[in-house]
Amino acid sequence: MQAVYFLPTSTEVEKGQSLDVTVSHDDYSLWFSVFNSSAQPVVERPICQCGAHVVWSRQRFAIMNQVSRNDKFISALKKVVNQSTTCMSISDGSLLPLIAARLGACQFGAKLYVSESHAGDCGANDLSGKVELIPQTAQDLKLEDKEYQIDLLVSEPFFTSGLLPWHSLYFWYCRTALTGHLAEGATILPCGARLRAVAVQFEHLWKFHAPVGDLEGFDVRIFDDLTQRAAKDTDAKEEPHHLWEYPGCPLTSDFDLMQFDFTSCIQTNPSM
Known part of the structure; x- marks a missing residue:
């Protein structure tokens, strides 16, 4: 799944220059750092101080x-x-x-x-x-x-x-x-x-709503029951999906x- 991530600091680079990329994580989030080989990576979890990152999505910042x-x-x-x-x-x-x-x-x-x-x-x-x-x-x-x-x-x-x-x-x-x-x-x-549309065939998008059952020896059927009941109470046909995030291919040209x-x-x- 593709996604947009913020970098905690800006780095000036030149063509042909080598960079190091580090990925860090805690129990809930991933974050990345890009830096020159002579610099130290930023491993502390970035926390929003301005409030905008709480209100706007990563996709919105990218736009x-x-x-x-x-x-x-x-x-x-x-x-x-x-x-x-x-x-x-x-x-x-x-x-x-x-x-x-x-x-x-x-x-x-x-x-x-x-x-x-x-x-x-x-x-x-x-x-x-x-x-x-x-x-x-x-x-x-x-x-x-x-x-x-x-x-x-x-x-x-x-x-x-x-x-x-x-x-x-x-x-x-x-x-x-x-x-x-x-x-x-x-x-x-x-x-x-x-308002434009295009018919798209996705790979395994059905897994979003599929029950997990037993995974690596862990029984998560209680969680399955919760999510399946919640899905019945919502209109899954109108759940938004960003097309660029998921593997798939178009079946038609775009049309109005x-x-x-x-x-x-x-x-x-x-x-x-």
Whole structure:
């Protein structure tokens, strides 16, 4: 099973240089160290001091550190952000507000608002006073709050409560709730989404829910009974699996299931 692990320290390397890798573990966790041969390995278990590693998964940290992905965000924001742009970001723990502020948003009386979650450490990035954190969710903002006139609404979207791909459509509900706060001709980024799928054949993924029975002389049927009962009380069909973590092969090409237009509000059908 593939996974993402944090390194406790950074190491500068050059092409052709040899490195040593150590792996350590306790009763619950694994951790790795990469170091030069002349340095000492770090064997103490790394403990989060900032709180972010408790809230975000390793996969989320890997995504936030994808240079090519961040470059696309920067390129898109450069086209729509100027010094008179009033911007609102709706995402959990996103770099987008910091990027927008660096590009010049919230200047000359304009503001940059962040709803749903914090915008990272604004003080550490010399952005204190430039980014305003809104304690309410998008649905809780009242239309009479005229100060919130938004020229640019942005989102990754990413929300810590989301488990499945379509949970990110929460952004569409937020955009709909903020309709009265959007300035005429406001820009919505992203402006749409596609739900895509691919048929995949995995190797032994069924073992996730299979009882263990007797293992190396240890009878774990009591634990089997507990997990099997729990599985019956949950919808196993919607359990999320990261495709890159498990050996498998695609059976089809990727294809679109649905498309969504975020520039329009969610349509409601009273008859349903």
